[in-house]
Amino acid sequence: DTEVTQTPKHLVMGMTNKKSLKCEQHMGHRAMYWYKQKAKKPPELMFVYSYEKLSINESVPSRFSPECPNSSLLNLHLHALQPEDSALYLCASSPTGGRNEKLFFGSGTQLSVL
Amino acid sequence: GENVEQHPSTLSVQEGDSAVIKCTYSDSASNYFPWYKQELGKRPQLIIDIRSNVGEKKDQRIAVTLNKTAKHFSLHITETQPEDSAVYFCAAIHGSNYKLTFGKGTLLTVNP
Numbered sequence: 001d002t003e004v005t006q007t008p009k010h011l012v013m014g015m016t017n018k019k020s021l022k023c024e025q026h027m028g029h030r031a032m033y034w035y036k037q038k039a040k041k042p043p044e045l046m047f048v049y050s051y052e053k054l055s056i057n058e059s060v061p062s063r064f065s066p067e068c069p070n071s072s073l074l075n076l077h078l079h080a081l082q083p084e085d086s087a088l089y090l091c092a093s094s095p096t097g098g099r100n101e102k103l104f105f106g107s108g109t110q111l112s113v114l
Numbered sequence: 115g116e117n118v119e120q121h122p123s124t125l126s127v128q129e130g131d132s133a134v135i136k137c138t139y140s141d142s143a144s145n146y147f148p149w150y151k152q153e154l155g156k157r158p159q160l161i162i163d164i165r166s167n168v169g170e171k172k173d174q175r176i177a178v179t180l181n182k183t184a185k186h187f188s189l190h191i192t193e194t195q196p197e198d199s200a201v202y203f204c205a206a207i208h209g210s211n212y213k214l215t216f217g218k219g220t221l222l223t224v225n226p
Contacts, residue, residue: 042216099207100146105157
């Protein structure tokens with residue numbers, strides 16, 4: 001299995017809602033990532049988990065809360081989002097988070113905040 | 115931190131022609147350079163990568179070259195086909211924190 005699976009594929013939420021994005025991989029990878037991608041822009045790194053520990057937080061607002069329950073799962077909890085948070089949220093994984101590793105991306109969750 | 119510049123931002127070619135996309139990076143300690151292809155509404159997919167101990171790598175119609183001295187690397191696509199139309203991102207790994215930095219992307223259009 002070489003897939004990174006993300007659910008849901010699409011999400012529409014109001015600014016007062018609480019929702020969660022989910023990501024799963026069964027490649028035995030120990031590093032997992034959240035990226036945010038606006039239309040016609042490159043992906044921007046949000047968070048990195050390495051061996052289930054948060055290793056990088058790119059100064060992301062606290063309305064985004066990541067969680068890594070185990071080595072196969074990664075969640076992104078959303079609360080009180082703003083319309084400008086509408087974007088494609090991509091999950092990715094790599095073997096250990098080392099320097100020369102290939103990233104495997106999921107298909108993403110297209111999020112719209114109304 | 116690492117800075118990756120990518121050119122051109124758009125590229126239009128006729129089917130069968132070659133396409134070249136160029137990137138430069140700032141961190142001399144960077145040593146891994148992947149290229150991603152992203153079709154509209156889909157995930158970025160790794161199409162080829164190169165490590166700093168190699169000057170060139172080829173996979174069928176796709177090749178990447180790396181000039182470490184000049185700190186630039188290029189993607190070459192030969193015999194382009196309409197299905198090559200997509201946004202292509204170059205990237206580099208930052209030397210100290212293993213963060214992947216992307217270029218701004220190139221929209222490649224292959225006209226039949």
